Amino acid sequence: MDTWKEFDQNVITHSAAHHLMAIADLLRQHGYARVSDVARRLGITRGSVSISLRPLKKAGLVEQDENRHLRLTENGTALVAAIKTKRHLMQRLLADVLGVAPAQAEIDACKLEHLLSNQTAERLLSFLRFLDSDPQRGRELVRGWQDYETACGREPQACPSCREVAECLAEKLSGAATPRRRT
């Protein structure tokens, strides 16, 4: 399957992931979650929450009882746990290993948390476990990379990282504007 099609067929959208996590957080904090609570937490209208919950109910991730209280099904609970784990792993990779500023790492991890496949997340966990298995060596490994100064000559043919694509990757990135939010 083409990757971009797979992206469209992802289990849940970014917005849906946040609805599920809001319900989970409210249940943990207050023991109950209503549409109004989710709306306040996400800063959106109740109408919006109700509309967003429809596909989640249909998918068997969320249930609403006769008192209009929301709860996560077993599948919904498992999905929230997986999303939160992926966010944590991504945040660690970005901030602790790649040295991305914590605030930016949080934003990027949030964008990716629901898109990352389980397979990739498992490999990521394995990598972080490897670093954690010998903390001193792990720190040295990361520091060695962080201290590495790239003297990029903008010559794709001479660069082992760019040879395959025959284009200067650094140049491509420096010319790219940060994507703006879709309107």
Add this chain to the structure above:
Amino acid sequence: MSALSKTEVVQELNRLFAEEVEAALRYLHLANSVRGTDHLVVGPVLKQGFQETIQHAEVIARKIRALGAVPELVLDIALPPESMDGKEALQTALTFEEAALEAYQDTLRRVEGDIPLEEFIRTQIAVESEHVLELKQLLVE
């Protein structure tokens, strides 16, 4: 007198204002998303819903102004192109109308003791209840 301060009352009303404006936008979008012959049957109902909901938003805005404040509108809404049949559109409308009704009922509980405001919210609840009932009847028929 309500236990809420004037600022809190205005916040409550702003939330209702957002519910109504957003519902109006959803009605407008739905009215133009229904396909086929259903558009002829359900389209006018949805357009009427749009007009009535915008009127409700104006009523709320006037109430906010009467309290000496200016309405604040915070919306986060995306309505992707999605053609649907009449029944789906009515079910969607019922979902956000019920949510609006519950929002008014919540507000009523919060403003308890402020008789004029209570009366205002009760009137809105009556109107919203009527909307919900009409949509339910259309979905049964």
